[in-house]
Amino acid sequence: MIRIRQIELREIRLRLKEPFRISSGSSHVRRVFLVQVRDADGSRGWAECVAGAMPNYSPETIDTAWWAIKTWIAPRVLEAGFEDPAQIFPVLEENIRGHKMAKAAIEMAAWELVARRREVSLASLLGGDRKQIPVGISMGIQPDPQSLARKVVAAFQQGYRKFKAKIAPGHDLDFLEAACEAAGGGSRIMADANNAYTLEDLEVFRAMDGFGLMMIEQPLDWDDVRQHAQLQRQIETPICLDESITSLERARDMVELGGGRIVNIKPGRLGGFAPSMAVHDYCRDQGIPVWCGGMLESGVGRAHNVALASLANFSLPGDLSPSSRYWEKDIVIPEWEMDSEGFVAVPWDRPGMGVELDLDRVENLTAKREVLE
Numbered sequence: 001m002i003r004i005r006q007i008e009l010r011e012i013r014l015r016l017k018e019p020f021r022i023s024s025g026s027s028h029v030r031r032v033f034l035v036q037v038r039d040a041d042g043s044r045g046w047a048e049c050v051a052g053a054m055p056n057y058s059p060e061t062i063d064t065a066w067w068a069i070k071t072w073i074a075p076r077v078l079e080a081g082f083e084d085p086a087q088i089f090p091v092l093e094e095n096i097r098g099h100k101m102a103k104a105a106i107e108m109a110a111w112e113l114v115a116r117r118r119e120v121s122l123a124s125l126l127g128g129d130r131k132q133i134p135v136g137i138s139m140g141i142q143p144d145p146q147s148l149a150r151k152v153v154a155a156f157q158q159g160y161r162k163f164k165a166k167i168a169p170g171h172d173l174d175f176l177e178a179a180c181e182a183a184g185g186g187s188r189i190m191a192d193a194n195n196a197y198t199l200e201d202l203e204v205f206r207a208m209d210g211f212g213l214m215m216i217e218q219p220l221d222w223d224d225v226r227q228h229a230q231l232q233r234q235i236e237t238p239i240c241l242d243e244s245i246t247s248l249e250r251a252r253d254m255v256e257l258g259g260g261r262i263v264n265i266k267p268g269r270l271g272g273f274a275p276s277m278a279v280h281d282y283c284r285d286q287g288i289p290v291w292c293g294g295m296l297e298s299g300v301g302r303a304h305n306v307a308l309a310s311l312a313n314f315s316l317p318g319d320l321s322p323s324s325r326y327w328e329k330d331i332v333i334p335e336w337e338m339d340s341e342g343f344v345a346v347p348w349d350r351p352g353m354g355v356e357l358d359l360d361r362v363e364n365l366t367a368k369r370e371v372l373e
């Protein structure tokens with residue numbers, strides 16, 4: 001039985017080593033939102049709410065998520081008891097629309113708590129089975145194609161198994177051409193447009209077909225499936241949906257309408273582990289490969305992503321770069337590492353998420369804190 005008695009919300013600020021620029025905005029200092037839940041017998045669970053500072057990826061932000069947790073989500077969880085963490089998401093979905101990242105933070109912290117209490121790894125609690133996960137790097141928009149090509153060379157030297165280049169109109173074809181040339185072809189390169197294009201841009205996508213990219217991620221509107229289906233019918237490069245897949249229903253829409261052939265699963269976007277596993281299972285049954293996306297997480301969110309990505313159908317490399325790609329120093333011990341073959345090891349032998357918070361450091365970096373009981 002899970003009886004959550006206390007929820008602690010905390011915002012810390014972490015400076016990214018390099019600014020991360022996507023088509024809809026840029027960030028340098030990551031406002032990291034951490035959540036800790038405690039149950040009646042003192043067990044604790046951690047998670048990270050991945051909402052950004054601005055509503056440029058999804059309608060949620062750190063501030064709306066904080067408000068949603070405090071006002072609607074925490075009271076509901078604090079009043080209820082759950083037999084299994086899988087029961088939390090449906091309860092949070094009842095008459096609370098959206099706010100998936102806020103819901104996910106609480107739900108995922110509860111899974112982490114249960115894993116610690118049972119002294120099993122989060123990966124095994126979720127039913128994962130892989131020992132290591134292939135890693136891809138996600139690269140923000142660079143000033144010019146040559147800079148991007150240098151990043152490609154450096155990434156593959158480090159072992160990365162996929163290179164994702166952010167693109168936008170004016171920063172697309174010559175950039176991808178330079179990236180593919182540096183990689184000796186497009187088979188390990190993909191592009192992420194974060195909604196920067198419309199169906200009017202068909203010629204750009206036709207030209208991209210010539211590169212043989214692994215996929216193109218979310219080229220059109222952030223909540224669209226139908227137009228993506230129209231585009232997918234006219235291009236060869238597989239479309240991968242990110243922003244649009246906010247539920248199992250949207251994944252069904254994608255498959256039934258033909259809006260894409262690959263799904264990027266981010267547990268924050270879907271509302272937690274339970275809906276992420278539902279999308280994973282559905283895609284497996286439909287023959288749709290999935291991979292785990294990232295949201296510039298600290299080592300806490302990364303731990304949850306690594307555990308999720310240990311499930312069998314996460315067959316493509318995830319945006320699960322090691323701590324040192326983002327931060328001078330992460331907030332977890334040990335930090336996340338990638339081996340020279342481009343794999344991150346799933347911490348099977350450690351309970352819960354497999355890393356511990358550097359609590360002194362977290363305390364020092366804290367900008368805002370609130371305890372709900």
Ligand code: OSB
Binds near residue numbers: 057137
């Ligand atoms: O579209 O996948 C995206 C980061 C913030 C918002 C949206 C996206 C991203 C990334 C980062 O691509 C991937 C990572 O965490 O390494």
Ligand code: MG
Binds near residue numbers: 218242243
């Ligand atoms: Mg994306």
